[in-house]
Amino acid sequence: MIKYAEIESENIMKIMSIPEIKKYLSTNGIKPSLPRIKIFEYLNNYKSHPTADEIYNALIDDLITLSKTTVYNTMDLFLKHNIVIQILIEENEIRYDSLTSNHGHFKCIKCNKVYDFKYDLADISIKELEGFSLIEYHTYIKGICKSCNEK
Amino acid sequence: MIKYAEIESENIMKIMSIPEIKKYLSTNGIKPSLPRIKIFEYLNNYKSHPTADEIYNALIDDLITLSKTTVYNTMDLFLKHNIVIQILIEENEIRYDSLTSNHGHFKCIKCNKVYDFKYDLADISIKELEGFSLIEYHTYIKGICKSCNEK
DNA sequence: AATTAATTTGTAATCATTACATAAAAGAAA
DNA sequence: TTTCTTTTATGTAATGATTACAAATTAATT
Ligand SMILES: [Mn+2]
Ligand SMILES: [Mn+2]
Ligand SMILES: [Zn+2]
Ligand SMILES: [Zn+2]
Numbered sequence: 001m002i003k004y005a006e007i008e009s010e011n012i013m014k015i016m017s018i019p020e021i022k023k024y025l026s027t028n029g030i031k032p033s034l035p036r037i038k039i040f041e042y043l044n045n046y047k048s049h050p051t052a053d054e055i056y057n058a059l060i061d062d063l064i065t066l067s068k069t070t071v072y073n074t075m076d077l078f079l080k081h082n083i084v085i086q087i088l089i090e091e092n093e094i095r096y097d098s099l100t101s102n103h104g105h106f107k108c109i110k111c112n113k114v115y116d117f118k119y120d121l122a123d124i125s126i127k128e129l130e131g132f133s134l135i136e137y138h139t140y141i142k143g144i145c146k147s148c149n150e151k
Numbered sequence: 152m153i154k155y156a157e158i159e160s161e162n163i164m165k166i167m168s169i170p171e172i173k174k175y176l177s178t179n180g181i182k183p184s185l186p187r188i189k190i191f192e193y194l195n196n197y198k199s200h201p202t203a204d205e206i207y208n209a210l211i212d213d214l215i216t217l218s219k220t221t222v223y224n225t226m227d228l229f230l231k232h233n234i235v236i237q238i239l240i241e242e243n244e245i246r247y248d249s250l251t252s253n254h255g256h257f258k259c260i261k262c263n264k265v266y267d268f269k270y271d272l273a274d275i276s277i278k279e280l281e282g283f284s285l286i287e288y289h290t291y292i293k294g295i296c297k298s299c300n301e302k
Numbered sequence: 303a304a305t306t307a308a309t310t311t312g313t314a315a316t317c318a319t320t321a322c323a324t325a326a327a328a329g330a331a332a
Numbered sequence: 333t334t335t336c337t338t339t340t341a342t343g344t345a346a347t348g349a350t351t352a353c354a355a356a357t358t359a360a361t362t
Contacts (some may be wrong), residue, residue: 033327033340053318057301067342072319074341077322088239092350106280121290128268129257131297140289141272146282171342184309184358216357218311223350243319243349303362318360321346328339 015045028081038063039074043084044098047112049105051093089114089140102137108145115145168198181292189214190225194235200256200265202244240265240291246253253288258295266296 016024020041025032042058045049050058052071072102075096078084087095089107095114104119121137167175172191176183193209194201201209203222211217226247229235237274238246246265255270272288 035341057277069343070341076171081210086242088242091237091239091245094242104277106283109286119277121292126255126268126270129249129292132257132294133300134292134294136293139272139288141280141285142287143283143285148286149282186310220312221310304362308359315352325342331336
């Protein structure tokens with residue numbers, strides 16, 4: 001029987017207001033500049049697991065001086081401070097996620113949407129890996145989502 | 152309790168001789184040219200989950216006219232005929248595996264070796280994915296392997 | 303051998319990411 | 333405020349893995 005990791009109610013799953021984001025960045029040692037706030041807001045509140053390019057295109061109309069380098073720099077900074085994780089599902093595309101607790105991803109090959117699901121490999125003991133130290137866990141599935149199936 | 156997928160004894164886990172590889176390629180609709188045989192041999196018999204570049208460098212001394220394009224073309228052909236799968240663990244590096252049945256991967260951050268372990272997500276029912284059609288399953292872990300831990 | 307098809311190769315193009323130098327903004331000292 | 337210093341953001345160029353494409357080689361067929 002698998003014990004699903006509970007996603008704590010106070011974590012960054014939930015949508016955050018600008019003041020909450022400012023506080024969250026500060027708490028994690030990141031000075032909350034405008035681009036950083038907007039990038040984190042997009043990442044956390046839309047939960048679309050975007051690529052750097054998608055983040056850039058989503059924000060450029062609002063932050064008209066934003067550069068793609070800033071998006072990459074910011075994501076590297078967020079990664080260093082462990083407030084985002086990278087998601088690799090397709091070759092040549094790095095996606096980002098502000099939900100850092102262990103969970104699985106499902107990518108629909110029809111609509112390309114990436115869904116979260118509760119799942120934590122850490123709860124499973126794999127006998128072949130005895131003596132190994134496990135640091136990072138990743139699980140992803142490709143298929144067709146419910147919504148696309150119903151069409 | 153997790154039911155591990157059994158890796159069948161007759162499958163491509165085991166090291167194959169050149170005649171066996173020829174037969175295996177033919178059976179799967181691939182004409183067994185010399186580069187194709189050597190590439191498959193390297194992939195299957197070393198089981199190191201190599202990148203295209205690693206395959207090229209491993210074989211160039213033997214197949215002195217080999218081009219990197221041929222490695223890529225061959226991997227695409229193998230993928231199309233489902234005798235290899237792609238493994239994504241690090242950004243910007245596609246690894247290949249001739250073991251196509253579901254299993255997990257462990258990458259050691261010290262020695263960079265990629266280990267296989269028996270694990271099949273298909274055996275696990277995830278309630279959040281009811282109504283979804285699941286096609287491909289991937290599981291990987293990063294950490295420190297037993298051998299590096301013992302040093 | 304001549305013709306045709308399949309395979310392999312080398313070179314150039316692509317494109318996401320990174321490197322790097324400069325510019326702008328923010329913060330501290332005076 | 334002004335000056336000095338540090339941090340943040342930007343633009344351009346470089347990188348490097350993968351792909352596109354056309355030519356060359358090899359294999360198969362007539
Ligand atoms: Mn997620
Ligand atoms: Mn494997
Ligand atoms: Zn869908
Ligand atoms: Zn190791």
